[in-house]
Amino acid sequence: MALRSVLRIRQGLLSSLRILARPAADLAQLDAPALAKPDWQARQARQTISAQVPLPRLQHSLAGKEANRPEGSYHIQIVTGSVRGAGTPTPALLQLFGEDGESEPYLIGSDGSTMGFESSSRKTYVVQAPHLGQLNRVLIRQLPLDAADEEAGASSGWFLERIVVVGPEGDSWTFPCAEWLGRDHVTQAIGSPERVLVPLTVHLSSMMDPRYNLKSQMSVAASAFSIPHPEKVAEGVRGVNRRGAGHGGEDAYFITHASETGVVGLGVSDGVYAWRERGVDAGAYSRGLMAGCAAAVAGGAADALGALRSAARAVAEVHTLGSATACVVLVNAAGGVMSAANLGDSGWMLLGGGGGGG
Numbered sequence: 001m002a003l004r005s006v007l008r009i010r011q012g013l014l015s016s017l018r019i020l021a022r023p024a025a026d027l028a029q030l031d032a033p034a035l036a037k038p039d040w041q042a043r044q045a046r047q048t049i050s051a052q053v054p055l056p057r058l059q060h061s062l063a064g065k066e067a068n069r070p071e072g073s074y075h076i077q078i079v080t081g082s083v084r085g086a087g088t089p090t091p092a093l094l095q096l097f098g099e100d101g102e103s104e105p106y107l108i109g110s111d112g113s114t115m116g117f118e119s120s121s122r123k124t125y126v127v128q129a130p131h132l133g134q135l136n137r138v139l140i141r142q143l144p145l146d147a148a149d150e151e152a153g154a155s156s157g158w159f160l161e162r163i164v165v166v167g168p169e170g171d172s173w174t175f176p177c178a179e180w181l182g183r184d185h186v187t188q189a190i191g192s193p194e195r196v197l198v199p200l201t202v203h204l205s206s207m208m209d210p211r212y213n214l215k216s217q218m219s220v221a222a223s224a225f226s227i228p229h230p231e232k233v234a235e236g237v238r239g240v241n242r243r244g245a246g247h248g249g250e251d252a253y254f255i256t257h258a259s260e261t262g263v264v265g266l267g268v269s270d271g272v273y274a275w276r277e278r279g280v281d282a283g284a285y286s287r288g289l290m291a292g293c294a295a296a297v298a299g300g301a302a303d304a305l306g307a308l309r310s311a312a313r314a315v316a317e318v319h320t321l322g323s324a325t326a327c328v329v330l331v332n333a334a335g336g337v338m339s340a341a342n343l344g345d346s347g348w349m350l351l352g353g354g355g356g357g358g
Contacts, residue, residue, distance in 0.1 A: 072131055072168025077124045078108060079161040080117045085184045086159035087119040088142070092181075095139040096165065098132025105139075117158060135173045138163055141194040142181045156193075157184020163197060164299050173199040174299025176314070198317045200296045200310035218333040220264040224253045245294065250324075252286040254294040262335075265297035265307065267328035270346065275322050285322025288315040293328055304328040304341035312343075 074096065080086050091109035095102065106127050109116050117123065140163065145156050163175040175198065180191030226239040226248035239248035244255050250271030257264050269286035276282045292311025301307040308328045325344030331337070340348055 071128050074103075074127050074129055074168065075124060075166040076106075076108070076127060077122055077164040077166075078117060079164070080119060080121045080123075081159035081161040081178065082120040083159050085119075085157060085189075087117055087121070088156060088158035088182070089116040090143050090145055090156055090158070090182075091116060092143060092158075093139075093141045094163075096129060096132055096135055097137045097139065098135045100133035101130055103127070103129035103132065117160075119159075131168060134171075135165060135167070135199055137199070138165070138175045138197045139194070140177075140181070140197065144193075156182040157189055157191070158182055159184075159189075160195075162295070162299065165199075172300050174295060174310075175199050176295050198314070200292060200299060200301075200314050217262065218331070218336055220257075220331050220333050222255045222264060222266045224255055224266070224268070226251060226253065245290065247283060247287050247290075250283045250286060252283065252290040254290040256294045256297050258297050258300065261300055261302065262333045263297055263302060264331045264333055265293065265301070265304075265328070267293050267304075267308075267326060268346070269324045269326040269343075271322055271324045280321045282322060284320050285315060286324040286326070288318070288320050289324055289326055293326075297330065301330070302332070302339075304330045304339040308341045308343060 076094065091107055093105045094108050095105045097103075106125070108125050109123070140160065142156065142158055158181045160177040160179065160181055162177055164172060165175070166172045177195060177197055179195065180189045181195060182193050183190045224241075224246060226241055226246040228237045228239050228248040228251075232249045237249050240246055246253055250273055251269065252271070253266070253268040255264075255266045267290055269289045271282045271284075271286035273282050275285075289308075289311050292314040293307045295314070296307040296310045301310065307330065308326060325342075325346040327343070327346040327348050328341050329348060330339045332339075338350075342348070
């Protein structure tokens, strides 16, 4: 019988939101068109497409495409990692998939003098597409090197950190990747040239309302440390503490600062030990939940409930077994607004300094 763990999120007077963490059927195989074949006529398109203007849609027939649907602008940010050899001179093809349909494939990374994607870069493209509803996946495929790049000994490997999409109505989706596409000659890393990414859904909230902006930005100091229980230490469990994240046994935490939004996020999660009796890593769920929250904040999440809900969805998408309690707090340093969400029996306390200043 399939294992299930029913978790509840409560915030203030909001009704309960139930999240199921359970084994699920494998994701349906995506029937991706062979867009990256060498005979794909993309070279001509590279000469005309600029990142400064909306990208034209490539002419490609998609079965079942609905006609006469209203179109909108989708802003797509491509974030390339900062690891050694992360950049690539080759463009890529990207396609959006949502509940209400799918977009045409778009050629990105063909910007004239700056072909491909540089290490540690962020490139934003604006594309027109029918309203797709809630996005549920992105197909990204790296194109092969052209003859000139091959002769020059260029590497096709590309370390894609994440993709952030902002829809016509302001909703945003973060698609984490943190993996290699293609083969990198510098590090010898090898990855699939095509990846299907699933999202962390993020909704804008009143926490970012400009009415709450302070005259001077708050200073937020946050720290955490994981020390396993002595009995677990005797069993060989060790605490892992890194910058921005850590875990020990079934527990995990994260601390992150989104410089673009001014939001500081922190949280702690306690995995359910009983999963060990079923042969499951009892800390995997809490670690995934905190990693998902950190990614949501980095991607623009503006409220704790949205970040926690997005993280739970991301953990479910990769079929991680387990369950956990969690407490997540977000602070908008520019506006002085705090948002918090609890999962299970975890909690937090706000201590004021009195005199109207706390």
